Amino acid sequence: xxxxxxxxxxxxxxxxxGADVYLHSEATSFVFxxxxxxxxxxxxxxxxxxxxxxxxxxxxxxxxxxxLTHYEEDGDGRLLLAGFDDKGRMSVALHLGKEPFPx
Numbered sequence: 001x002x003x004x005x006x007x008x009x010x011x012x013x014x015x016x017x018g019a020d021v022y023l024h025s026e027a028t029s030f031v032f033x034x035x036x037x038x039x040x041x042x043x044x045x046x047x048x049x050x051x052x053x054x055x056x057x058x059x060x061x062x063x064x065x066x067x068l069t070h071y072e073e074d075g076d077g078r079l080l081l082a083g084f085d086d087k088g089r090m091s092v093a094l095h096l097g098k099e100p101f102p103x
Contacts, residue, residue, distance in 0.1 A: 001070035001071060001072045001080070001082060002070060002071055002072060003049075003069065003070060004045075004049065004051050004068060004069060004070060004071050004081070006045055006047075006048075006049075006051065009045055009051075009071050009081070010043075010044070010045035012071070012073065012079050013043040013044075013045055013053060013055075013079065013081075013096075014043045016040045016043055016055075016079070016096050016098075017040050017041060017042055017043050018039075018040070018041070019039070019040060019098060020037060020038070020039050020098070021037070021038055021039070021040050021057075021096050021097065021098060022035050022036070022037050022096070022097050022098070022099065022100050022101060023035075023036045023037075023038060023055075023063070023094070023095070023096060024036075024093065024094075024095035024097075024101050025063065025065065025093065025094050025095070026092065026093045027065075027091065027092045028089075028090065028091050028092070034101060034103070035100045035101055035103075037100075038055075038057035038058055038061075039057060039058050040055050040056070040057050040096075041056045041057060041058065041059050042054075042055070042056040043055050043056075049069065050066070050067045050068055050069050050083055051068045051069070052064060052065065052066045052068070053065050053068055053081060053094055055096075063094075065081070065083075065092055065094040066083075066092070067083035067091060067092050068081045068082065068083045068092065068094065069082070069083045069084050070082050070083070070084060076097065076099065077097065077098065078095060078096060078097035078098075078101075079095070079096045079097075080093070080095045081093065081094040081095070082094075
């Protein structure tokens with residue numbers, strides 16, 4: 001994975017605005033969501049690192065993930081965001097794709 005650079009990753013995140021998107025989101029030990037389908041209406045990336053991503057969906061709800069440090073785009077056009085702690089352990093993940101993620 002690559003270190004997040006705000007302008008570059010925010011542009012990649014905003015490409016999902018106006019589209020139906022499948023989400024995978026987790027915060028280690030307490031939240032796990034897979035293949036939650038929403039229509040993203042707005043997408044934002046904030047902070048100087050670690051970063052916060054916020055997605056507004058269906059015009060009525062929000063998902064916000066904090067402590068994001070790294071990103072990757074896979075061969076299927078999915079954007080994979082993750083946050084790693086100072087020991088290299090993943091603590092949060094936010095993945096977006098236009099097709100469902102494998103179960």
